[in-house]
Amino acid sequence: MHYTLSPLGDQAVVIEVGKKIDRSSEQKVRAIVSRLDAESPSWMIEYIPAYTTVTIIYAITEFLKEDSPYEAVCERIHALLEGVTQIAAVQQKVVEIPVLYGDEYGPDLDFVAKHNNLTVDEVIAIHTSGDYTVHMIGFAPGFPFIGGMSEQIAAPRRQTPRLMIPARSVGIAGVQTGVYPIETPGGWQLIGRTPLELFLPSEDPPSLLAAGDKIKFYKITTEEYEELRGGAE
Secondary structure, X not given: OOOEEEEOOOOEEEEEOOOOOXXXXXXXXXHHHHHHXXXXXXXXEEEXXXXXXXXXXXXXXXXXXXXXXXXXXXXXXHHHHOOOOOOOOOOOOEEEEXXXXXXXXXXXXXXXXXXXXXXXXXXXXXXXXXXXXXXEEXXXXXXXXEEOOOXXXXXXXXXXXXXXXOOXXXXXXXXXXXXXXXXXXXXXXXXXXXXXXXXOOOOOOOEXXXXXXXXXXXXXXXXXXXXXXXXXX
């Protein structure tokens, strides 16, 4: 498997598998993550998967005797990834996310529909039929950047971001979809809200989702939403 290495500060190395966000890059990132999980080298503090990269943060104290800690880490990475060619057939976790679409929970659903010359029902049907994968967690605690959304419902970010977006809001930005786990400013087009908590600070890990997870969105009614929330809002 072809990849390149580059430094990120003095305690991290970026493994890049390509320049394009596609299925091939996703599989290569997952292959690297699988190897890192299996080997869990003592010098690795943590790793951060993204669209086309995996960043490894390393314990520089283990390389202080080396002439170049960075070069020494690169040698370890090359040895670690030797023989990694493609992702093995593994069972990906599938997470079903219920969504109450439109109205106060999805104030931008009408805009997304008009922007794409579709009806609201067509947008919902397309959004719930996507083959989704979590590419990375970032921006806010537990925020999943989810790929696999149809270009039929793609929409630009808002020209003026909202100062506060309710937790669990489901949004669209470009050809991506995602869920705001916590209340935060943001500029994505909001099409609905899920009753599920994605950020669980008392749990280990604190994020319900992880890179590589498969996602299935499905539509629910107001009554189902309130029942799943247990009256808590």
